[in-house]
Amino acid sequence: MTAHWPTVTIVGAGLIGGSAGLALASRRLADRIIGVGRSEASLAAAQERGAVTETTTDLAAGVAAADLVLVATRVGMIPSLLEQIDAAVRPATLITDAGSTKASIVAAWDQQPNRRGRFVGSHPLAGSHQRGPQAAAADLFEGRLTVLTPTPTTPPGDCEAIAAFWSALGADVLELPPAEHDRLLAAASHAPHVIAAALAAATPAAARRLTAGGWRDTTRIAAGDPELWADILLDNAAAIASQLEQVTATTDHLRAAIEAGDRAALIRLLTHAKESRDALGS
Amino acid sequence: MTAHWPTVTIVGAGLIGGSAGLALASRRLADRIIGVGRSEASLAAAQERGAVTETTTDLAAGVAAADLVLVATRVGMIPSLLEQIDAAVRPATLITDAGSTKASIVAAWDQQPNRRGRFVGSHPLAGSHQRGPQAAAADLFEGRLTVLTPTPTTPPGDCEAIAAFWSALGADVLELPPAEHDRLLAAASHAPHVIAAALAAATPAAARRLTAGGWRDTTRIAAGDPELWADILLDNAAAIASQLEQVTATTDHLRAAIEAGDRAALIRLLTHAKESRDALGS
Secondary structure (H helix, E strand, C coil): CCCCEEEEEEECCCHHHHHHHHHHHHCCCEEEEEEECCCHHHHHHHHHCCCCCEEECCHHHHHCCCCEEEECCCHHHHHHHHHHHHHHCCCCCEEEECCCCCHHHHHHHHCCCCCCCEEEEEEECCCCCCCCHHHCCCCCCCCCEEEEECCCCCCHHHHHHHHHHHHHCCCEEEECCHHHHHHHHHHHHHHHHHHHHHHHHCCCHHHHHHCCHHHHHHHHHHHCCHHHHHHHHHHCHHHHHHHHHHHHHHHHHHHHHHHHCCHHHHHHHHHHHHHHHHCCCC | CCCCEEEEEEECCCHHHHHHHHHHHHCCCEEEEEEECCCHHHHHHHHHCCCCCEEECCHHHHHCCCCEEEECCCHHHHHHHHHHHHHHCCCCCEEEECCCCCHHHHHHHHCCCCCCCEEECEEECCCCCCCCHHHCCCCCCCCCEEEECCCCCCCHHHHHHHHHHHHHCCCEEEECCHHHHHHHHHHHHHHHHHHHHHHHHCCCHHHHHHCCHHHHHHHHHHHCCHHHHHHHHHHCHHHHHHHHHHHHHHHHHHHHHHHHCCHHHHHHHHHHHHHHHHCCCC
């Protein structure tokens, strides 16, 4: 698989899109990197950083010459953007996205059988509580996992081509069915986001000056953009609700042990939690 | 207030005690820094790092010459250690601790009216999920808050002397009644610890490889020592249980908005959480 694309178009040149552009540029993987967006200022910032070589607010024009299109916008916008992109690309153009949920995006694509483009869903597990091309980094994907979510009807060659794209940016690639991706991400990312938000929101203002590293770490992702996260949470509602029930039940077990003064049970629960945490490293 | 103590004894030369020793040594605030502990290996490690100038496993001998004693052990051991220390110190020796809960420790001290030593409870809001003198750092307290918890019967001069000690180590000092300290710390530290543990424990093993920075941040403190944390959680049970109820109720609100597809309510809750988090900085 040749790791070079004459023209890559990035729709949404924020943290993820901008980082992909920087990685493409620094690794000389594309001749043209076209940034498409709605905000001229944001596009200018991406170009200023070297994440794209040219910019446009005209989506159809921006994707017309592309060999590969990456959609790196908010989840809620992706299905309708895919429709517009598919109407404007050359036949057989590779298209992928970077959305944090996959089942509804893939299903939206699949409901139309005759597509010009060839789409495989992606989710690079890299991010930040920061946003925008200013926060982009050429090494954002290095050594991080990108999940591809082909369906039984995805041509293997399309999947290999998109895998080659993310590999070329430094990512490790894993394939999962879209629904399995969403179920696991509910536990790995979406429910933790809700919990961090609940913790931050439930902290009385008077306690803020007494917070230290523990509170700061535990609530850090609650600083994320509410609009962006609302998209994700609403798109994966059932799996997230189910995982939140698990977390709440575990919290209740811990609380019961604390209230009962049951040291043995508390140690057992804390030790299980520590083992789960230690399995990941710091 | 002169910031020099001929002899400081540190009981428990782990992360906190070791860091206090390193700060005393690097700032030349004490001539002798005596490390007292049960583990010869740990004491040797503290001395090797320069956190103490001499060591002993004999508590009475270690505190006999002290001008100031800092008890930096697990919370559950502090009341009985204070009894032993009070029986061995010279009259009017200043004693403080670094326990993460304060009401029961202060009450245990106060239940005996005729003390040789003069105790003021302290809680430096500095820590780590790491442990031991190996993790100690001379700058651990710099710019961080240390809470002192005098009671209405604490002589103001004693409080000033202990405040001068922490200030000399670089800390900012704040006074709070012991029960108020415990109530606020339940929200700022203890309940977040329980929530991080619940989140780590409730994450299925299959989801682990899909975790990224968000999960790692949110669960980091779950790697803390279960014995040490069981002490803290059991000693502040009522306040923690009450705060956990708040967090669970907030989680339930978020979950209800997600399940109902109520984007406006979800944005409102996430925005409130973000404002609370943003008030603290990264």
